[in-house]
Structures are given as C-alpha cells and as structure tokens.
Amino acid sequence: xxxxxxxxxxxxxxxxxxxxxxxxxxxxxxxxxxxxxxxxxxxxxxxxxxxxxxxxxxxxxxxxxxxxxxxxxxxxxxxxxxxxxxxxxxxxxxxxxxxxxxxxxxxxxxxxxxxxxxxxxxxxxxxxxxxxxxxxxxxxxxxxxxxxxxxxxxxxxxxxxxxxxxxxxxxxxxxxxxxxxxxxxxxxxxxxxxxxxxxxxxxxxxxxxxxxxxxxxxxxxxxxxxxxxxxxxxxxxxxxxxxxxxxxxxxxxxxxxxxxxxxxxxxxxxxxxxxx
Amino acid sequence: xxxxxxxxxxxxxxxxxxxxxxxxxxxxxxxxxxxxxxxxxxxxxxxxxxxxxxxxxxxxxxxxxxxxxxxxxxxxxxxxxxxxxxxxxxxxxxxxxxxxxxxxxxxxxxxxxxxxxxxxxxxxxxxxxxxxxxxxxxxxxxxx
Numbered sequence: 148x149x150x151x152x153x154x155x156x157x158x159x160x161x162x163x164x165x166x167x168x169x170x171x172x173x174x175x176x177x178x179x180x181x182x183x184x185x186x187x188x189x190x191x192x193x194x195x196x197x198x199x200x201x202x203x204x205x206x207x208x209x210x211x212x213x214x215x216x217x218x219x220x221x222x223x224x225x226x227x228x229x230x231x232x233x234x235x236x237x238x239x240x241x242x243x244x245x246x247x248x249x250x251x252x253x254x255x256x257x258x259x260x261x262x263x264x265x266x267x268x269x270x271x272x273x274x275x276x277x278x279x280x281x282x283x284x285x286x287x288x289x290x291x292x293x294x295x296x297x298x299x300x301x302x303x304x305x306x307x308x309x310x311x312x313x314x315x316x317x318x319x320x321x322x323x324x325x326x327x328x329x330x331x332x333x334x335x336x337x338x339x340x341x342x343x344x345x346x347x348x349x350x351x352x353x354x355x356x357x358x359x360x361x362x363x364x365x366x367x368x369x370x371x372x373x374x375x376x377x378x379x380x381x382x383x384x385x386x387x388x389x390x391x392x393x394x395x396x397x398x399x400x401x402x403x404x405x406x407x408x409x410x411x412x413x414x415x416x417x418x419x420x421x422x423x
Numbered sequence: 424x425x426x427x428x429x430x431x432x433x434x435x436x437x438x439x440x441x442x443x444x445x446x447x448x449x450x451x452x453x454x455x456x457x458x459x460x461x462x463x464x465x466x467x468x469x470x471x472x473x474x475x476x477x478x479x480x481x482x483x484x485x486x487x488x489x490x491x492x493x494x495x496x497x498x499x500x501x502x503x504x505x506x507x508x509x510x511x512x513x514x515x516x517x518x519x520x521x522x523x524x525x526x527x528x529x530x531x532x533x534x535x536x537x538x539x540x541x542x543x544x545x546x547x548x549x550x551x552x553x554x555x556x557x558x559x560x561x562x563x564x565x566x567x
Contacts, residue, residue, distance in 0.1 A: 353471055394541075421544040422470070423536050
C-alpha cells in the first residue's frame with residue numbers, strides 16, 4: 148500500500164544572508180512565503196505541517212513540528228517529521244520558493260514512485276537533485292537517522308545517497324530560491340513583469356576569468372537583475388566566489404546587484420579588488 | 424589625473440610634473456613589489472585591471488582629492504601586466520601649498536585606489552603555484 152502523503156514546509160532556517168526571517172517575507176500578493184507555501188502543500192497533500200527550529204518561541208496558526216536538535220538544517224526537520232508520523236511520506240518544500248506552483252507539486256505527486264526512497268526534481272543550474280522540493284518515503288527514515296548520526300547536515304548530500312526517482316522540472320524556474328535581498332528583488336521583478344529573454348554580454352575579470360576560461364561571453368537570459376544572472380552562471384560556470392565577494396559594473400558603471408538588466412547590456416563581474 | 428600603464432613608471436617625471444611655484448610641498452608615494460606575502464616567498468606579480476572602469480573611477484578619486492585637500496596638482500599611475508620584485512606598482516604624486524594636506528592627500532589617494540579600483544594582483548610562488556590576492560578567503564565553502 149502506498150504510504151499517505153503529508154506536506155512539510157521548512158521554516159526553521161536562520162535566513163542569515165537575507166537578514167530577516169524569509170518565511171515572513173511577502174514577495175507577491177498578500178501572503179507571506181510561509182502562508183503561500185502552506186497553501187501550496189495543502190492543495191496536494193492530506194495534511195500539512197510547518198517545520199520550525201527547536202528554539203522557535205513564536206506561536207503559529209498552523210500545526211508545527213519542532214526540530215529535535217539545534218542547528219542541523221533541513222534534515223532535522225525531516226527527522227522530526229518521520230518521528231512524529233512513522234509510515235507517512237513527506238512532501239518537503241523550502242519556504243523560499245516564490246516561483247513554486249501547485250501544478251509543479253501536482254506533477255511531483257503524480258510522478259511519485261513509492262518504491263524508491265525519494266522522488267525529486269533536478270536543478271536547472273547543475274542538473275543535480277534538489278532536496279527541498281522532494282517526496283521522502285518512510286523508507287528514507289533509517290538512512291536519515293544514520294546520516295544525522297554521522298554528522299551529515301547537507302540535505303543535497305543526503306538526497307544523493309538515496310535510491311531516487313529524478314524528474315525534469317516542468318517549469319524550469321520553479322525552484323529558483325531567495326537567499327539574499329538581491330534574490331528577492333529578482334523574484335519580485337520577475338513575478339511583476341514576467342520573464343523576457345535578453346542578450347547580455349558578460350565579462351569576467353581576474354580569478355573569475357580563469358574559472359570560466361573566457362574573458363567574455365554573449366548569452367541569452369531571462370534573469371531580470373544582475374543577481375539573477377549571477378545565480379544562473381555561478382554553478383553553470385563553476386565560479387569560485389560567492390555573490391557577497393563580487394562587485395559588478397553594467398556598461399562600465401558600478402551598479403548594485405539589484406540593478407535590472409536591459410537587452411544588450413554589458414555586465415562585468417569583479418572579484419575582490421587588490422590594487423596598490 | 425589617473426592612468427594605467429604596462430610600462431615601468433618614471434618617478435622623476437611625476438615629481439617634475441608635480442612641481443609648481445604655488446606649492447610648498449610635494450609628496451610622492453610609491454607602492455613597490457615585495458618578495459613576500461603572508462609569510463610566503465613571492466617571485467613575481469601580475470596586475471590585471473578593468474581599464475574602462477578603473478580609469479573612470481581613478482579620475483574621480485584624483486579629482487575628489489584635489490577638491491577635498493585644495494591641491495595644486497595630483498597624479499596617480501598604476502602598472503598592469505607582469506612586474507618584478509622591487510618595481511613600482513603604483514605611484515601617487517601631489518603638491519599643495521602646505522605639507523599637511525600633501526601628506527594626507529597622498530594617503531587618501533592610495534587608500535581609495537586600493538578600495539575602489541577594479542585591479543587584481545596575482546602572485547607567483549617558488550613552488551610554481553600562484554594565487555589571486557584577496558580571493559583566498561572568499562572561495563565558496565560549500566561545494567557539491
């Protein structure tokens with residue numbers, strides 16, 4: 148018999164890079180990312196729970212599942228969920244997915260293979276399985292206990308270790324997430340204005356030029372801001388720096404990451420300066 | 424004014440240009456290539472600059488210093504390309520009516536050059552390896 152499917156929205160993260168609780172943010176309309184995420188899960192599962200950190204003192208309207216250990220990331224949320232409802236499969240989603248839609252979740256539910264430990268999508272950036280919009284079957288619970296006991300904290304690595312069904316995303320941007328204020332701006336502008344394809348001349352300097360093996364490239368992108376394009380390129384080009392360490396110029400003028408890109412703009416990525 | 428050059432910088436020419444009947448002080452700062460960095464022996468360097476942005480921003484720095492410190496003259500030149508130990512990577516030359524402004528302006532210009540200009544330094548070590556200075560600590564910590 149196929150185990151029942153419940154929904155688990157992960158909202159126990161620290162939102163360190165965002166600087167404020169991501170679950171509280173409103174990207175579009177009037178629902179917070181938390182309420183939107185719960186609503187999406189409600190539509191495709193029989194019961195939905197909010198996964199919260201062990202030390203979260205706030206009160207919530209929805210039913211919560213509290214982490215059993217501190218600072219262990221998304222895997223701790225799944226651990227607590229398996230413990231509370233053994234024999235249940237969990238559709239786990241992160242709360243910072245403003246492009247996730249009910250049709251994507253329905254696609255996942257319909258493609259679910261209960262004989263494997265997980266059914267998931269692959270990343271549009273690097274083709275690897277994405278752990279935070281995934282159905283975890285009860286058969287993953289033992290592996291999870293072992294992984295956590297072995298100090299594993301990376302949800303991606305855990306997912307790699309499972310027998311899975313990997314799916315291509317029906318909507319390729321559905322899992323684009325928001326970790327920083329710059330990503331949020333990208334998401335807001337995209338949801339407001341839609342995605343249009345533009346041609347951008349990208350220029351890499353210093354260590355980034357060595358990472359990519361080319362000083363410039365012309366590419367087509369649907370990214371709205373420089374931060375959105377960086378996120379697309381970071382994994383595809385194996386760039387060795389984080390956004391925080393990089394500055395940009397658009398058409399040879401310094402600009403903030405949230406600056407919108409226009410068709411035929413030149414975007415230059417600068418590694419940390421070391422002149423003098 | 425500010426400029427980039429791949430040729431050795433001539434301090435005498437910069438000193439000559441800074442001299443001015445109105446000035447009571449000339450200050451010159453030379454940043455030179457040293458043979459060590461954070462305990463490692465360095466054989467040589469390469470500087471890379473994004474010329475369009477570095478030149479524009481460099482001009483802003485120099486203009487800003489002239490206004491801020493009331494200078495008679497200010498000029499800064501930064502090398503790019505391969506440099507040997509002991510060579511000048513950057514020279515700043517300013518003149519002003521009194522010494523205090525000239526010292527301060529010199530320091531201001533070199534500090535701003537370091538912080539604001541898209542220029543990168545690659546060091547080459549005796550074991551054949553090399554590294555981009557300033558990028559060691561900011562590599563992505565979490566690779567999959």
